[in-house]
Amino acid sequence: MTPELMAQGALARQRMLARPAVSAAGGRAATWGRVVEPGTVDTTHGPILYLDDITVSFDGFKALNALSLTVERGELRCIIGPNGAGKTTMMDVITGKTRPDAGRAFFGSTIDLLRLRENAVARAGIGRKFQKPSVFEQLTVFENLELALAGDRRARAALTHALSEAQRERIDAVLVRIHLREQLHRQAGALSHGQKQWLEIGMLLMQDPLLLLLDEPVAGMTDEETERTAELFLSLEGEHTLVVVEHDMSFINALTRDNPAKKVTVLHEGSVLAEGSLATVQANDKVIEVYLGR
Ligand SMILES: Nc1ncnc2c1ncn2[C@@H]1O[C@H](COP(=O)(O)OP(=O)(O)OP(=O)(O)O)[C@@H](O)[C@H]1O
Numbered sequence: 172m173t174p175e176l177m178a179q180g181a182l183a184r185q186r187m188l189a190r191p192a193v194s195a196a197g198g199r200a201a202t203w204g205r206v207v208e209p210g211t212v213d214t215t216h217g218p219i220l221y222l223d224d225i226t227v228s229f230d231g232f233k234a235l236n237a238l239s240l241t242v243e244r245g246e247l248r249c250i251i252g253p254n255g256a257g258k259t260t261m262m263d264v265i266t267g268k269t270r271p272d273a274g275r276a277f278f279g280s281t282i283d284l285l286r287l288r289e290n291a292v293a294r295a296g297i298g299r300k301f302q303k304p305s306v307f308e309q310l311t312v313f314e315n316l317e318l319a320l321a322g323d324r325r326a327r328a329a330l331t332h333a334l335s336e337a338q339r340e341r342i343d344a345v346l347v348r349i350h351l352r353e354q355l356h357r358q359a360g361a362l363s364h365g366q367k368q369w370l371e372i373g374m375l376l377m378q379d380p381l382l383l384l385l386d387e388p389v390a391g392m393t394d395e396e397t398e399r400t401a402e403l404f405l406s407l408e409g410e411h412t413l414v415v416v417e418h419d420m421s422f423i424n425a426l427t428r429d430n431p432a433k434k435v436t437v438l439h440e441g442s443v444l445a446e447g448s449l450a451t452v453q454a455n456d457k458v459i460e461v462y463l464g465r
């Protein structure tokens with residue numbers, strides 16, 4: 172992590188905090204059953220993500236068991252936990268893929284996530300990166316980003332549509348950010364695993380999400396790629412809110428080393444087992460027993 176990137180992250184956080192946070196639509200009723208305009212989440216009085224007492228059962232087995240969790244706007248929150256702790260199920264609830272049996276889930280103070288379908292959650296400003304990269308292998312890096320910029324416009328139309336200067340600049344800025352500026356004409360299928368992961372993150376960034384959910388983003392990456400990914404995430408912190416689920420403790424270390432007080436959440440058996448700085452949770456006896464000490 173270079174001092175420049177750390178400074179960039181700090182600046183981005185300041186800019187984000189200075190951004191007007193109140194929904195243009197305004198009011199709780201504004202989001203119920205309506206399409207939500209991206210970038211209008213209301214965090215004036217609270218967190219950007221609020222999960223309260225969420226329970227998800229599969230044939231009587233509680234994958235999430237009264238899970239409560241909040242994430243503040245601009246945070247980079249790491250979520251760790253052993254296999255089966257409920258991390259993926261939690262992301263499925265946030266993105267509308269799984270409906271809980273009980274509990275509440277809010278994006279800002281007004282957007283009730285449990286009333287939105289998956290595509291509406293994405294439109295509201297929540298982007299999700301699954302573990303495996305799913306880029307369009309036959310297309311170039313640039314074309315992949317171009318498609319992502321188009322959102323849900325039809326693919327062919329998106330690729331024949333002339334880009335505006337501002338759109339080109341946006342793609343260019345993302346290319347620099349994801350370290351693929353030199354590879355823009357390369358077919359995505361020819362990229363390394365790590366580069367494909369960055370491209371997919373770049374595709375999410377084209378939609379300018381407020382909240383990014385990242386499921387094991389460095390699985391299968393080389394040490395160098397992992398380090399670059401940590402730098403990328405730290406540069407996004409503040410401007411975006413990031414929730415990173417990860418098993419790789421060296422990556423968690425890299426994500427928290429600029430600020431040792433940064434919160435890490437440990438999930439176990441569908442609830443929060445511990446939360447606090449990495450050092451605090453690593454020293455927690457319950458955590459050592461169920462996870463770190465295994
Ligand atoms: N559709 C399903 N049907 C039945 N059980 C499920 C289903 N989805 C998840 N589970 C169970 O719920 C528990 C939590 O799963 P989940 O995938 O959320 O955990 P995780 O923390 O993401 O694990 P990992 O680190 O292995 O990805 C597991 O015991 C899993 O087997």
